[in-house]
Amino acid sequence: MTLLITWPESGPQTVVRRTSEPAEIAAALAPLRVRYEQWPVRHDVPADADGDTVLAAYRSEIDRLNEEEGFVTVDVVSLHPETAPDWPARARAAREKFLDEHTHDDDDEVRFFVAGAGIFYLHATGEVHAVYCEKGDLLGVPKGTTHWFDMGTRPSFTAIRFFHEEDGWIGSFTGSGISSRFPDFDTIHAGLTAEREA
Template sequence: MRAYYFDNLPGDQRLQHDSGTSVDLADLRKLGLLHWAIPLDSPGGWESEIDRIAEQQSYKNRDTIDVTKEGLGDQYESKIKIFFQEHMHEDEEIRYILSGSCFFDVREHPSDKWIRVHVLPGDLIVILAGIYHRFSLDELNQVKGLRLFKEEPKWIPYARSSETDSNVHRIQYINSLNATTV
């Protein structure tokens, strides 16, 4: 995983868009983004480590998603556009990258700058509920990931708006940030 500020220059969303200013893991954790590096060839297998973290974090369900033209079929173009629209979820977004690579862009609070997080095979990333973010494939144009869920799988994106700003999960997220800076 590598994180940095997004350069905000026009161009294909799948390009690096690296401003040259990196963001370290401690700063990401303060924003509510968690990360584990679990190599796919780890001793004992990555599955046992994922199972351990899933139990620790109360992730009860899982499935896989194949974000490719073949995996998404006719929905590919529309899904890619939807994923890149700024949104939040009322649940954590948890992904373990099995193959390929992708970007998760998260909004830094309170600056509102985009931080781009490039995730690779073996990266487990958790974006807490209430964080504004977006997703994009990178130039490889493919990623396969294990999705983990606390409850029954659901994936409801709430586009950023004044209404979403007052969503209870967004407010809880902002309050958690304010509590750590006091």
């Protein structure tokens, strides 16, 4: 279940918005120029599929987005406990790279989730918007938007990444400790799992 939770930037004591309705999520993010879409899920693509298989499966959607946005590089990133060598160290390093608030000066951050889940936290207009993305979700964070990303302490996801610049992911960190003040991926994921099982 995709989920958007919005809090004041002062902290998570008050929930401004909480919705799992895709249309409401897209409408809430549109004023921030954040692109949110849901693509048809290819159930015949395994979670641990190689990059070529993933790109072939979503070729029509990728081509459409490339035509609209002019991306020059598209690749696949995958991190799963079952297949990653040196799993604990690799997972910790991968998570820590994205966990502090940052911006991108030269490119948007656009991801489509083929499998698994992750949360983008968008810090804008005096609020923090946590967007829990899972299989089938595409999120595009415009360059210059302060944000962070959490994949949890046990990351498991496959995502297609889109870049306008060949250099790929380059973050400019703000030095703010804001990300430590809000519920992390594990907390939100556990709450969603409990809701699904209730």
